[in-house]
Amino acid sequence: MEISSNSVVEMCEKIQNGNANDDEIKQILVELGNQKRWAEMWKISHALRVEISWIQDANNDVWVDIGTAGEVTLNPPIGAQLPFQLWVHTHPWNAYWSITDLGTLATFCGMIQEALVLGHDHSKHTVCNLPFGHSLDEGVEPLSTWTDEPCIPYEVSK
Numbered sequence: 001m002e003i004s005s006n007s008v009v010e011m012c013e014k015i016q017n018g019n020a021n022d023d024e025i026k027q028i029l030v031e032l033g034n035q036k037r038w039a040e041m042w043k044i045s046h047a048l049r050v051e052i053s054w055i056q057d058a059n060n061d062v063w064v065d066i067g068t069a070g071e072v073t074l075n076p077p078i079g080a081q082l083p084f085q086l087w088v089h090t091h092p093w094n095a096y097w098s099i100t101d102l103g104t105l106a107t108f109c110g111m112i113q114e115a116l117v118l119g120h121d122h123s124k125h126t127v128c129n130l131p132f133g134h135s136l137d138e139g140v141e142p143l144s145t146w147t148d149e150p151c152i153p154y155e156v157s158k
Helices: 005-016 022-034 038-048 099-107
Strands: 052-056 062-066 084-090 112-118 122-127
Touching: 005 022, 005 038, 022 038, 022 052, 022 062, 038 052, 038 084, 038 112, 099 112
Parallel strands: 084 112
Antiparallel strands: 052 062, 052 084, 112 122
């Protein structure tokens, strides 16, 4: 599916006018994520005024969840194959690891390979250094297995 920048603007307008349905919104979000068009994914989320979650499993299948204005949780879909290659979600303005996000990263340590949170003009990325199928050594804090990376403006990440 080819998505032009104009398609994203049109979708945002449809959302703001109340003329977009969940299926078409999720379809465009799947494709934007597949094309790593993070800034445009954030724009759709912003138009919806909610956080969204996008997850790609080991088979490259993608699922999108639409959350609330202040939260979207990772809900692994039935049939998804571990490990999850990438979990992406949006925040209303700034990209950072919230308490909910940190809990998710700790819980899914070793089951998610990479995670990305999207803000209005930047993103925050992390990689899990615990290979899938391995257990944490005794006394190792799950969050210590994730990289600590700075926020990056979208222009730099292209």
